[in-house]
Amino acid sequence: MSLNRRDLLQRSGGMLAAGTPALGTLLWSAPARAAIGDTLTVAYNAMPPSWDPNLGVHAVNPTLQTILRTLYDPLITQNEDLSLAPGVIDQFSWNAEKTRMTLRLRTGVKWQDGTPLTPADIEWNLKRFGEKGANVLAPIWSSIKNIRVAGQNISFDVEPYRANMLQRLTFLCCYLIPRHHYEKVGKEGFEKQPMGSGPYMLEQFERGAYARFKANPHYWGPKPAFENVVFKFVTDPTSRVAEIERGTSDLTMDIPYEEYDRLIKRPGLAGTIGPITDVSILFFNSNGVMEDINVRKAAVHAIDKKAIVDRLHRGYGTSVDTLLAPQYLGFDASIRTPYDPKLAAELLAKSGYSTSKPVEFTIQTTRGYKPKDYETMQAIVEMWRRVGIKANLEVYDIAKQFELRSQHKLAPAAFYNWGNATADPESSLGSAMQSTSVFSSWKSKDVDERMIPLFSERDDAKRLEGYKALNRYIAEQAYILPLFQYHLPVVFKAELNHKHHMAGFVLPATITRKS
Template sequence: MFNRRDFLTKIPAALLAGGATMHLRDALAAMEGRSATVAFPLDVASWDPVVSANPTISAIYKCVFDQPLELAPGLGFAGSVVAEHKWLSKDCTVLELTLRDGVRFHNGDRLTSDDIRFTFYDRVKNDKASLLAGVWNKIERIDTPSPLKAVMHFSQPMATAPAMLADIPAYILPRAYYEKVGKEGFMQKPVGSGPFKLLDYQREQRIVLAAHEGYWKGAPKLKQVVFQITKDPTARAAALQSGSADITMNLPVREAERLGSLPDMERHIDPTTGVILLQMVNKGIFTDRNLRLAAHHALDKPSLSRALFNGHATPIWLPAGPGMPGYVEGFQIPYDPAKARTLLAQAGYSESKPARFRFYTTKGVFASDFDIARAIVQMWKRVGIEAELQVLEGPMMYEYQNNGKFDGPVLKPFNPAGGDPGTYSGYMLDPKVSFSIWKSDDIPPRLYPLMAEPDQEKRLAGFRSFDQWQVEQGYSIPLFLGLSTVVSRKALRFQPYRSGVLMPYSWA
């Protein structure tokens, strides 16, 4: 972060580098120490915030757009655009939202229930291929009895709706402005109600955000945030160390540890609510439960964490870790190569007659994805499993998933922000939704009653039992909690959120 003595050196250089797009007021904000620069790994794919469910990109979208509900730094709901929410039905099919009065979009328009209806119903109806539709296609209608009251009617129970209203990609868009300028106009000049508004955008280079002084929570302490697009992690580390950035993320663990040991820096290597797991498929040799469980018992997760994450990645045996609502103390599918070989033998396989299949992964989509996959292949090989590694680009992963093309296990992240177990298994295993890769008839009778349970404690207890059952069937193999690696200057007073999303509004 800049101070006054930086003015004669850094500010003129910044003005020359940015040309006309960096104005004197921006320079003055930087001089006063009210500007922060983020060395950031990704650019936005679009200024339509529903096109990406990537939690990294959410750092930018959450600056510009509000969500109906908000999460506290830990878990649970915090103050949000929705002042109150409650179920009006016992089967979780009618949800009432009472909006906070006085919330304004960046162009001055008032945020009302009509914007909720536009975002979560009209746009879903008109663009059924969007990520928003993948979550909210159960909405039959949204009534707007008053500007501050919206009532969501679902075609089937959706107990997870409040959690999903605080999750990605549930960002509120302004109907009047969007319809006035059209989709292309909105992409050129997006307007939200978030704590920052877009000041300048240079694709694949930088995003400059200015404080929204009329923000309903109060104006941000930072008057400007610059996201400098820096895809290479080595370059991000160098930007932080040289002083051209104040904070960066998604560094290799050992690099985060090194930078965090410098005098003016602090590191945050924290588990998130995301999970890394193997989604199994109900095809071919994987219809045999013995084979699926053998594949789980063959994995030494603590060793993987030590080798690839210096021990910081938290091994999990359910799609939840300590401190999350779905966590069950003491539950494990232990690393046991002898048991894996016994189960393989019962399925008709051995080291001399190995089980062979394709195993799908990405490379570079999340931290160490390809390295995790290669290590798993080697662990499987030791017990009699020969996996042929298939690397797919992110878009191809979605195409395979949506069209049922997977014929073997898939290594992937799943990143619900709120940690609600219904947003994990409720989507990963529901055979009716596109997120599901494993599909079997024994799931709906166990899952659907939980999706209709309005009693929170009863629902969470039910999901803990459900997840123990599905893991014991080998329907999924949870591996690790997500891992956030952030290094920042101490003066920024960075505060980590359990979701793993950067929140510049909270920085000082």
């Protein structure tokens, strides 16, 4: 694999246009626009800052999972409806007491260099997941204890009990990497030569521009329809629209909804759109101005979520009042924080604020990362202004968001899209609201006291009722501001088949040509 721009220029025969931060004339040419050929080109909205799929805060970014799953396999996969499916692990189960779990490794799986993937590799990865200070989900993986290998089976205790451990093995920081390769090249060498067992191998990577993959000849699953896949890193949504409109990319996503509606009417283009497990939220920081419950509750009640979804998002979205979307386990539609600007103004008045003497703070947001993210925050700023909140917009990129959140340095209010493909409440509340989590911005013991016992609750009905009560409490205290469940727009050339995935994955290995 080449990571050197000079080598890339030489290999492309000097075809990179001057001043073009991209792929070279070959990928921008008329022939490339006319036919897809053996290469699927995707205009994508994010770039992995590292190729280790399990280490660093970037590893929990839901948007990056599409790229990571192109190169790596999780232990267990998911169908489009989020149900568990066999993958590298083709059988998985709890024992009757739900104290021990057994996984069976599919026979014949190989790493991308042709070396067999063994049960010992699974054991090494499970132990690596739980290494303190490495994997950001190590506090969860540390429940995996007493690993034993017998033939193709790998079994282990789960202590303390985690009700959603099987689901956890499908999503975030659970990707398999080869021990023999990692120990040979080391941490820095792995960044230059990443390896997995997934459908594609990384061939070329130009930071800030693109990543090029080629099909893995040793892949255990169905042969992908495309020999090569290119992810162009196009962070500006207008540029993503231009990519698909002029035909220099075959597929793109997370574009403005009005552009989606327009593009799918054009000859030669098609699209899919539907709800995904991402929830748009505003984190509140537990330090500073948001310590005032009147300010928090006013900020919540001043927002007309339905108007935002209907007008800005053209109806593509579902307003929510908790961290859980309707498809999540434990969702409770009776928990409501209604739009009530009169109540918002009254709450602010209790703390001495008004439209003539507003409370002032910073709100952080991405711009173009998700459809209408910046415009949504502009609308919220205006709604807040009308009741006595002066919010100053500050734009950051998603990498900065993760950095600030892990340091507990987010602004009083900060936009994020919370992804939870497990659809289990623990994966949302247990990460976003636990005070010791690097992902939480609101940190308070009253939440921990109500939540932590639920992690080890073996009675599932009791556990889910506990999460409903916790969600109601968090909503009443206005510790976080959920906005709406995202709908993911994907536009692609009409000769392609793409199926909507509830987790928001757009996986090149599953995209086919129409016959």
